[in-house]
Amino acid sequence: MTNEGTFCLVLHSHLPWLAHHGAWPVGEEWLYQAWAHSYLPVVDLLERFAAEGREDVLTLGVTPILAAQLDDPYSLRGLHDWLGNWQLRAHSASFRLPDLAAREHRASAWSLDRFETRWRHGFSPVLRSLVDSRTVELLGGPAAHPFQPLLHPRLRAFSLRAGLDDTALRIGSTPAGIWAPECAYAPGMEHDYARAGVRRFLVDGPSLRGDTAAGRPVGTSDVVAFGRDLEVSYRVWSPKVGYPGDPAYRDFHTYDHPSGLKPSRVTGKKVEPADKRPYDPDLAADAVRRHAADFVDTVVRRLRALKEQHGKPSLVVAAYDTELYGHWWHEGPAWLEAVLRLLPGAGVRVTTLRGAVEAGHVGAPVDVPPSSWGSGKDWQVWNGPRVADIVQGNAEVQRELLALDVSGAVRDPVADQAVREALLALSSDWAFMVTKDSAADYARYRAEVHADRFRELVALRRAGRGHDRAAELRLVDGPFGRLDARGLAS
Template identity: 75%
Template sequence: MSDEGTFCLVLHSHLPWLPHHGTWPVGEEWLYQALAHSYLPLVDLLHRLGERGRRDVLTLGVTPVLAAQLDDPYALRSAHDWLGNWQLRAQYAATRWRAEDPLLRELAATEYRAAGGAIEEFETRWRNGFSPVLRPLVDSGVIELLGGPATHPFQPLLHPRIRRFALHTGLTDTALRIGSRPDGIWAPECGYAPGMERDYADHGVRRFLVDGPALHGDTHAARPVGDTDVLCFGRDLEVTYRVWSPKAGYPGDPAYRDFHTFDHPSGLKPARVTGKNVPPERKRPYDPDLAAAAVRRHAEDFVSSVVTRLRDLRERHGRPGLVVTAYDTELYGHWWHEGPAWLEAVLCGLPAAGVRVTTLRGAAEAGHVGAPVELPVSSWGSGKDWRVWDGAQVADLVGAGAAVQDELLALPPGERDIRDPARDQAVREALLTLSSDWAFMVTKDSAADYARRRAKVHGDRFGELAGMIRANQHDRAHHRAAELRATDRPFGHLDARGLLS
């Protein structure tokens, strides 16, 4: 047992359902960038730590919709093509920058080697998808895996029947892919409404994450919710925000690679941040030595911050404390180029500083559990309420989503003993319409037009199928469902009888 206390890192891996929906700046490019720069390096790190005997390294949430994409044969073929194109772009950059700054020439060579390594890693370990890569890490106890509801909906806005069905479908999907049903979930956007814990308990979920303000910042221990034995863990914002906050964090350091500045002919990112208000054309070339020094400095700062926080918690509560931090996985490598190196330094530095590093499950088993709590309406979005997904900017999406739910629940049930592919596809399209991603992109003005279009496409597809089902046009409905399933095929096991019966 550690002297200082316990630390849990939770990573949330999620991207919207993207295959067959276009390329940069939205669509499949997001998926392949995240695969190359975040998921491949993270898995490699976890395997290396596992080979050293490390267990309960971190808690990893993988949403069913991301798992479906990274197991999809079309996406895997396209990802392999993307990695090859990355290497070609690096080769082209080396030609363009031959007479330029030596740092640029070295960057092109580094990118070429990185792309080659990614191709080799993909061809040897990832060729059959993400699930075969994840399962050994779960089975050996290197990580704790969190599941979630299908299509990543903002659960508080769902009708209870649909919410329970989405949760069941998502947990079943993870069990089919990994071989075991997770007993913890990442609730999409950490969205919570009072009473949802009973749904969790009914589905065997024993742990989920909320943002710190839902517990008024008292995140030193997990808390049973209401009269259930379902535990909520609060994200410690005091520590979390040292890495990434709405206004600051390590990735903004002048030495780190700048995410937003592109060399458009090659598609590479050749600049360092340089300064907060420095325009792209004045940013300095990326210097890996400067970045490595910043990684060491920030890893040491983070370890020191965790130790200080744990000592404060021990003094305040008279017992060893718990610090839980949580981030999007894509921060590490995709948004923050140096993130994987920082992550490795922290995961090795914390145990050396006397901090027990474990999972949410491990923290509960170690006794970091406090008194029951009644949680308020909450999320991890702006304002820590529901405004991102239920605000004025997205009132049209919310209204359309409510109408889809009403129409879905009003559909006549099919035969109890026979699956109906048309009803299965109708439910699938309805759930994709209700993804939380569309409202987030609109509220944050991040590809808002794309998000509205995607929500409308799925809503229109659902409406089309629903109309055929109501009119008893079975042949037309089955034909249309087959067409849609050929292009968008997440959750092939989804059985509408679990909802429409």
């Protein structure tokens, strides 16, 4: 069979900490929708590949803050209730929308069965089996998904170490690679990664000046940066176009308001919700087959062009948010499976970033500029004028956090909770949501409430108090149970 080259699919699974912080329209509902519609079907797909003995199917990033929620007893109970409510909503629509109700009943019944038989003890046991079988390569990351270039180096190192340690606790091993939050990079961060044992990370294609045909060691380090191939990645989803906008696919934004179910297909970009046509699964299935074939053809053509350019088989890395598959794009998991099954037959080696390194897809060293995968491929989404208040607030939190006395001989639960609140305040999600005008009020509230709680705990601790308040807040904001504030001192 022709060796066209190597393809790596990288999925980035991330949501900010949402438990106990509102439900609708932003909050826990966001978590449960993504869990039901993306995480359950994507993991089911991977387990089926594992049962077939397939290795290195894809590279799966799971941020520590998301993993904490998917293992959290409160969130597990909440999802179970949400899935049951989904089934009740399907029943309620049976007289008005019988075809839709039947489809949603089957989907909710399947999801309840998968959750009750595979997920009741959390995500970590499921994920660990996929990692141990080498079906996936796992990428970790810093604890609460901060925009690392805007962190003080000591906080950057502490956050990364805390995140890697938490992942190791959950799955029994430390990831050798990370998804750098927002694919953000500042010169010198490769040395932070090397000290933490990180061997590879993701950047966006322009960070490597578009030369993404191989991983590239960064600077004088041996830490390898892989860049998204935008020519291929944007075929699925770009700021303007992509497969999910096809008229046959289920429309994400149109609801049957009495039931909360989604009855319509996209129909057209400028079609009003009331005028959209009913969803037709057969039409959607035809679109999945068409788009899977188109994507495979796109990958093959790209690999052939790179082979002609470089004189040898090359690499294509396509990377997306996991939540695209199933949550935002209802048919995404079916498309994903079709692509992963079609590519080998087209002469493309499918593997992970680890597998790409093992296959020799590592080029010459490169100096990477300050960059991200946000608008403009720079840092403007996270430090631009629209988020000047958040940037200033984060700087103040960092100053106070660095001044915190954590030199005690034993763990201090007040200091530990103060650090948790600070890390949550420094999440990159809040600035992103404000810049993109996506639930901006909620995002500002979250940044402020965690900063306020951090300062409250610091003040109580100085007064020799705070244990009751720290225990109370840990019930609400309790990720990273082993987080030890004393690590800030080193």
